[in-house]
Each structure stands twice: as structure tokens, then as C-alpha cells.
Amino acid sequence: MDFPWSSAVLRSIAGSFILVRLTPIYTFGASYIGTFFVLLLLQIFAVVLWQAVLWPRLFSPLRHLPTPKGGSFFNGHFTTITKEPSGHPHRRWFAEVPNKGLIYYKTLLNQERLLPTSPEALRETLMTKCYEFEKPAMTRLGLQKVLGVGVLLAEGEEHKRQRHALNPAFDYRHIIDLHPTFWDISHRLVDALMTITTNRENTSEKSLSNAPVVEIGGWASRATLDIIGDAGMGQDFNAIEDPNTPLNATYRKVFQIPSSQQQLLGLLSFFLPTWFVRSLPLTHNANVAEASTSIKKVCHELIHRKQEKLNLLKREEEGQDKAGGKTVRDKDILSVALSSGEFTEDDLVNQMMTFLAAGHETTASSLVWAFYLLCKHREMQTRLREEVRANLPSISDASTKLTATALDHCYFLKAFCNEVLRIYPVVPITLREAAHDTTILDQFVPKGTKIIFSPMAINTSTSMWGPDADKFDPDRWMAPGQSKTGGANSAYAYMTFLQGYRACIGMKFAMTEFACLVAAVVGRFEFEFEDPEYPSKIKIKGGITSKPKDGLHMRMRPLEGW
Numbered sequence: 001m002d003f004p005w006s007s008a009v010l011r012s013i014a015g016s017f018i019l020v021r022l023t024p025i026y027t028f029g030a031s032y033i034g035t036f037f038v039l040l041l042l043q044i045f046a047v048v049l050w051q052a053v054l055w056p057r058l059f060s061p062l063r064h065l066p067t068p069k070g071g072s073f074f075n076g077h078f079t080t081i082t083k084e085p086s087g088h089p090h091r092r093w094f095a096e097v098p099n100k101g102l103i104y105y106k107t108l109l110n111q112e113r114l115l116p117t118s119p120e121a122l123r124e125t126l127m128t129k130c131y132e133f134e135k136p137a138m139t140r141l142g143l144q145k146v147l148g149v150g151v152l153l154a155e156g157e158e159h160k161r162q163r164h165a166l167n168p169a170f171d172y173r174h175i176i177d178l179h180p181t182f183w184d185i186s187h188r189l190v191d192a193l194m195t196i197t198t199n200r201e202n203t204s205e206k207s208l209s210n211a212p213v214v215e216i217g218g219w220a221s222r223a224t225l226d227i228i229g230d231a232g233m234g235q236d237f238n239a240i241e242d243p244n245t246p247l248n249a250t251y252r253k254v255f256q257i258p259s260s261q262q263q264l265l266g267l268l269s270f271f272l273p274t275w276f277v278r279s280l281p282l283t284h285n286a287n288v289a290e291a292s293t294s295i296k297k298v299c300h301e302l303i304h305r306k307q308e309k310l311n312l313l314k315r316e317e318e319g320q321d322k323a324g325g326k327t328v329r330d331k332d333i334l335s336v337a338l339s340s341g342e343f344t345e346d347d348l349v350n351q352m353m354t355f356l357a358a359g360h361e362t363t364a365s366s367l368v369w370a371f372y373l374l375c376k377h378r379e380m381q382t383r384l385r386e387e388v389r390a391n392l393p394s395i396s397d398a399s400t401k402l403t404a405t406a407l408d409h410c411y412f413l414k415a416f417c418n419e420v421l422r423i424y425p426v427v428p429i430t431l432r433e434a435a436h437d438t439t440i441l442d443q444f445v446p447k448g449t450k451i452i453f454s455p456m457a458i459n460t461s462t463s464m465w466g467p468d469a470d471k472f473d474p475d476r477w478m479a480p481g482q483s484k485t486g487g488a489n490s491a492y493a494y495m496t497f498l499q500g501y502r503a504c505i506g507m508k509f510a511m512t513e514f515a516c517l518v519a520a521v522v523g524r525f526e527f528e529f530e531d532p533e534y535p536s537k538i539k540i541k542g543g544i545t546s547k548p549k550d551g552l553h554m555r556m557r558p559l560e561g562w
């Protein structure tokens, strides 16, 4: 709710001063403070009445748009949204609410939301008018302490500048160079899993039902942190080998399941200025502040070390130019960004914070869903394993490097990864706000209207994917001519990484590391749910990324022969 706090406070101060001086009998006991609070409360009441009742029911130009059934008088569909996992109600509404590209719904105190559903509405909001729909100030302020004010939170011309300077680091030609790094870390993950799944006699269990149980989510998170450390910043964070490295512990703390305090702060942000909510002396705010300081410190150190190394290389190159030799430059993202000369040190710290946070939990949560689906569809483990073993260097042979060509030959692996990311997009919804009065599909949209993009709903929309949209079926990517589209009828049907000018810059990076980690684990192990009934009991965690609430516990057994 956009309450004009500063003007309301000023009005109350001025009002109480004038009333107490001129007409004390009409004031609250002739007290400045009492009158101030009465005036403030009256204004709050007037704004709530206008925003929660009069505007949405009688005046909003959006009120005639198709809307889901149900909803309460004051809080619209708020209860449905908070009761179900993120993105799930939107998925249902896509199917149930007949619409021409826009669905309208209301949330706490009838705040309005617009949900684009058709490729045309998505193209307009994500491409043609991309910069007219910004990340809300509330989101930006809430995230910037942990994510930094990098490309993810920048807007308008500043976003264009940053994106342009960073693009080369994420170009596929550059990602090709990173394949060996992704594979090295996949090796390390497999080695670590081998030590906990092999017994003291150094032999593995003969049967899977007696094999050790592993919570794979923690391992996935450590592996992706090491990948972003190495491929992103040229730094080994050593998280696979040591779960208690400061950075790993910091991210565990801030990305843990939202605590009740965190949920309360989220709720308060609807009514109170975000800066105020974030300054309240609460444990969660203290944790975030502490995390922010320690992540910044790590990033500054990394940049200094990298800068020194680059200066040294430069001097070597100058010497070798004369001698006719060649130096080898680091291939990580930080080196590319530093060499571009486009960023100050503080800018770079912000970008590094963004990559660490945006590129770490997202891929880790996606991996959890991959293993979840492989436990559910055990036959796919065999099919993947055969392909991986036939095409990729053996995981027991640490000296052979993985090439992009070898990975490209794993057609089923690619299809499987695309399909996991389609069915379980780990960012199930994301939010924008109209920066000024505008239109979507000729519908007038007032300034401040919140737009919800729901990858979860779009990725399984029957109008874009056909009647079996909900089915997990990697083969849809194997049919002739469908390897890039999965058979969907629009480029906007696959929203896991969003689309348009604000689509995920790390998409190719993520898909390659994801494929490497899945290939290495499925190539070496067979696995199943610890609890065979798990799919019917699963609870999904809320927060920015979605994954199983209590982690994914699976029995794992190493398989010989690769």
C-alpha cells in the first residue's frame, strides 16, 4: 500500500500546531502530540478507505478485467496466495479464468495485481515497454543489502550500460572456455559424495535400499557456490570440502526458509516505508546487515587480488610482446569485467554480490528438482547414465577435460535439463511496477500498478504448450525440430530465465553448470527417495527461490564402470 508517509506526517505536524493554537477546544486535550496522532490516524483511515474500497470497487480502470472467482471484501485473493506455494494459484488461474491476455486480482487491502498471460502481453511488458515496468522500490530496497546494487536491480539507462559491459563475460564463446571448470567442480562433488556413500571397507552397498541417505540440497548449494567462485571470480571457495566456510554459512543464514520474523517484516513493508522496516532492531535485519558486510568484504578482497594479478599479467605481456611470447589470461567473469574498464571498484563489488546471490541458490534449487524428478522417474536415470557414459570423459579420470562438443552430444541430457527447468522454474513469480501511466494490450494501466510475471504458470500454460503442458516429458524436446522450443508455440512460453531485455544474463552459464552436475552425479550414482511416499508429502519452501522445504533426502549408491 503506497501511503504518503512524509507528507502525512508534515500535514499532521502543521495541522496540530494550527489547531492547538487557534481552536484548542477542537483538539485532543489541547495536546500537540495527541492532536498529531489523531490527524495522522484520520489520514491513514482516509487512504485505506480510498485504496482498499473506493478505488478498486468504483474507480480503477482495471476493475472490469477478468478476475479469479472468490476473494474477500478487503483482502482479495491474499489468503489463496499465501496458503499455496508461490506461482501455484497463478497456474490454476491461467487455466480457469477466460481472458484476452490479462488477468486482474487483488491482494492484501485490495492492492491490485495484473498478470500477463498471452505472448502479446508478455512481449509488450518484457520487450517493447520493458523499461516502463520497473522493479518496485520495495523489492529493490529489500534485496540490495544481499544482492548489491548491480545489474539485477539497476533500471533504465543505467541498466542498459551495465548489461552492455557485462554481456561479453556471459557470451557463449566465453562459456565454452568455462566447461573444464564446471567439470572439475562436478568431479569434486562426486568425490565428496563417494566418501559418504562408500563404507569403511571402501566398498559400496550392494543394494540401494541399504545405501546411505544423503540430503542432496546442501551439496548442490555448496557445489554451485564453488562454481560461481571459480568460474565467476577465479577464487576457490572450497565449500564442497568445508561446509562451514564463512561465505557458505552467510548465504545459508540469509537464504534459509523465511522465518516468522522475516514474514512479518515482509508484511509490514506493505504499509510502512521499506527503509523504516529494514532499520527495525530485529534479528533478521541484524543478520542481513552482518551478511552484507561480510559478503562485501570478500568481494573487495577478491577484486584486489584479481587486480594485482591482472597488473602482473599486463607487465608480463608487455615484456613478452617484445620477446614474442603469449600469456594466458584468466577466463572468469570478474577478469572479463575488470578488463573492460567500465566499472569502478564499488560497481564491481555490487556486480559480484549480484552474481554470487543470483547465480548460486537458483542453480542449486534447480538441481534439487532434477534429483527429485530422477527419483520419481527412475528409468530416466538409466537412460541418462547410458548417454553420459558413452559421451563424456570418465568421472574417475580427473585429467581429461570436458569439451563443449562432448556435452552437446548428450541430447537426452539437454532435453532432461530443459524439461526440469520448465516444470520447476525456481523463480516461480517476479514483480514489476508501472513507472508511469501506460497501456498493456491497449488497456490503460495507471502508474504504480504491480505486474506479476509467473514463469510457473506460463511454463505450463496449455494455450502455449498444448494439452499435456503439465506432464514432465523430456521427449518433447527430442521430437524433430523441437530441440529449441520443446514444441511450444511462442518464444515467450519458456520463462524460467524470463525473456526480453531483463532476462537472466547467466542463463547459458547456469544451463551448462546444471548439465555438468546432473551428468556427473547420475553417471556415477543410482539413487531413490529415502521415503518412497515423499512425492505425496512434499512441502515447498516459500521465499525468492522455490525448493522442497526440508531438503531432499535420497539413498545413493555408487556404480562402477565409469
Ligand code: HEM
Residues within 6 Å of the ligand: 151, 152, 153, 163, 228, 232, 354, 355, 358, 359, 360, 362, 363, 366, 425, 426, 427, 430, 431, 495, 496, 497, 498, 501, 502, 503, 504, 505, 506, 507, 509, 510, 511, 514
Ligand atoms: C537455474 C539457474 C537460474 C535461474 C532459474 C535464473 C533465473 C533468473 C530470472 C527469472 C531472472 C529475472 C529476474 C527478474 O528480473 O525479476 C534472472 C536475472 C538475473 N540472473 Fe539468473 N537465474 C539462474 C542462474 C543465474 C546465474 C548462474 C547467474 C550468474 C552467474 C545469474 C545472474 C543473473 C543476473 C545478473 C540477473 C539480472 C539480469 C538483468 O536484470 O539484466 N543467474 N535470473
